[in-house]
Amino acid sequence: MPSFYTKDILVCIVVGVLGGMVCLALGLATFVTGPLLGGLYGLLFAWLGASRAVSAGAGLLWGLGYAWLLWLVGPAGLFPFLSGAMPEMGMLDAARTHFPELFAYFFCFGVPLGLTMGIRGSLRPQPGLAPFNWPRALVVGGLAGIVGGWAFGKWMEQVGFFPLIAGLVNSNSQMVGVTLHYIFAIIIGASFGLLFQRDVRGYGSSLSWGLAYGLFWWFLGPLTIMPLWQGQTVDWSYERGSALFGSLVGHAIYGLLVGLVYAAIDRLWLSFLVESDPIQREVEGPGTRTLQSLSWGAVASLVGGLLFSLIMVAIGFLSTVAELVGGASPVLGFVVHMIISALIGMSFGLLFRYEAPDLGSGVAWGLVYGLAWWFIGPLTLLPILLGGSLTWTTEAAGALMPSLIGHLVYGAATATIFMLLQRRHQAWLLLDPRLAIREARRLRPVGTPAPAVWLFVLGLGVLLPVMLVNG
Numbered sequence: 001m002p003s004f005y006t007k008d009i010l011v012c013i014v015v016g017v018l019g020g021m022v023c024l025a026l027g028l029a030t031f032v033t034g035p036l037l038g039g040l041y042g043l044l045f046a047w048l049g050a051s052r053a054v055s056a057g058a059g060l061l062w063g064l065g066y067a068w069l070l071w072l073v074g075p076a077g078l079f080p081f082l083s084g085a086m087p088e089m090g091m092l093d094a095a096r097t098h099f100p101e102l103f104a105y106f107f108c109f110g111v112p113l114g115l116t117m118g119i120r121g122s123l124r125p126q127p128g129l130a131p132f133n134w135p136r137a138l139v140v141g142g143l144a145g146i147v148g149g150w151a152f153g154k155w156m157e158q159v160g161f162f163p164l165i166a167g168l169v170n171s172n173s174q175m176v177g178v179t180l181h182y183i184f185a186i187i188i189g190a191s192f193g194l195l196f197q198r199d200v201r202g203y204g205s206s207l208s209w210g211l212a213y214g215l216f217w218w219f220l221g222p223l224t225i226m227p228l229w230q231g232q233t234v235d236w237s238y239e240r241g242s243a244l245f246g247s248l249v250g251h252a253i254y255g256l257l258v259g260l261v262y263a264a265i266d267r268l269w270l271s272f273l274v275e276s277d278p279i280q281r282e283v284e285g286p287g288t289r290t291l292q293s294l295s296w297g298a299v300a301s302l303v304g305g306l307l308f309s310l311i312m313v314a315i316g317f318l319s320t321v322a323e324l325v326g327g328a329s330p331v332l333g334f335v336v337h338m339i340i341s342a343l344i345g346m347s348f349g350l351l352f353r354y355e356a357p358d359l360g361s362g363v364a365w366g367l368v369y370g371l372a373w374w375f376i377g378p379l380t381l382l383p384i385l386l387g388g389s390l391t392w393t394t395e396a397a398g399a400l401m402p403s404l405i406g407h408l409v410y411g412a413a414t415a416t417i418f419m420l421l422q423r424r425h426q427a428w429l430l431l432d433p434r435l436a437i438r439e440a441r442r443l444r445p446v447g448t449p450a451p452a453v454w455l456f457v458l459g460l461g462v463l464l465p466v467m468l469v470n471g
Helices: 003-025 032-049 056-083 091-097 101-123 133-156 164-167 174-196 203-229 238-243 245-271 285-317 318-325 331-351 359-385 396-401 399-427 433-441 450-468
Strands: none
Touching: 003 133, 003 399, 032 056, 032 091, 032 433, 056 091, 056 101, 056 174, 056 203, 056 245, 056 396, 091 101, 091 396, 091 450, 133 164, 133 174, 133 245, 164 174, 174 203, 174 245, 174 450, 203 245, 203 359, 203 450, 238 433, 245 359, 245 396, 245 450, 285 318, 285 433, 318 331, 318 359, 331 359, 331 399, 331 450, 359 396, 359 399, 359 433, 396 399, 399 450
């Protein structure tokens, strides 16, 4: 056993025990479910995640995904069952009752274990890895944070949230609140760059990293740091989470924009300031690759859009879609729905073409993208396009729960067809050994946090609306 791996085990056990002691001090665990299980959690994380936590960002995502799974199995599932305290409504009520423990698992186990192993992994020699660029991470991340902050700020202005932000510095000025909001947005965006610079390999994955990071900051910011800053008692109950559901959607939209804009600006930074190699030519030009991605995405969306339309017919939503073009006919709504589906499918092709080495991972990316569009579409863009305002409320989300299922079905079906079309084209490219080597370089390395993102984003992205809306 390598010496560094032995040290990883010992470090993780110590971090897990310390995290368990914090849970015990917070009154959210006993000695058995706190320090004792914390040591075991650390041991398991070292065994399962040490080799994949190759950067601080990768470690953070693996830690969050790991903590989410531990909470789902333990406080929300196995612990109430073993103690005979499982509510009549089963795991959903258990999840609501033990919602505070989810915070404890994130902050006491997931974040410390993930960041510790991620930082240790980033310090190990990694041949062929470009040196970390601090100005690039801070500048690109900060700019992405401004764009995300602008979108989030629209909702904050609508609900009068800026004076509450100003209260952090004992003020009630709108301008002070706006200034603080953008300062926080820039700081969070810059931290995204610092954490994920080495993990961003494409637009789709960066968008997903951003969604995960935005969800994490909902737990860390308004539910934890803000009350502590104001000298208040932290309330980690699901009732408090439900009251801040609008902020949850805002953080999701902020994270999506940060991830997407970061990838775009980072690509420009590399193109203008780093990469310049006219010898390494691609067999297909960028225009050809773009047209292929657009066409494959449009074709794939036909299947996803048709499946989604079955749900829309069942809930009578096609007439609402028809209102986008001034009509009310379900037939017109179906046509508009399929056009929108094609556009989203085309965007999936552009963002995720090189993200998935196999069909399974492609479907996972499709599910994440479908979930992202539930936040972007019916919760955000649709009310605005219909002449209304942002409706990031539990009531609006409750009415759109069937649409959440439809978006997941759409994403999975679209990704499946897209991957089949892409694999057919790749089979032709792999006939040339030189092209096969080039294609292999596009595959994600072992340290990718993609599975952790799928676990964290899909798990929380589906459970949180269900738990907070129907409580």
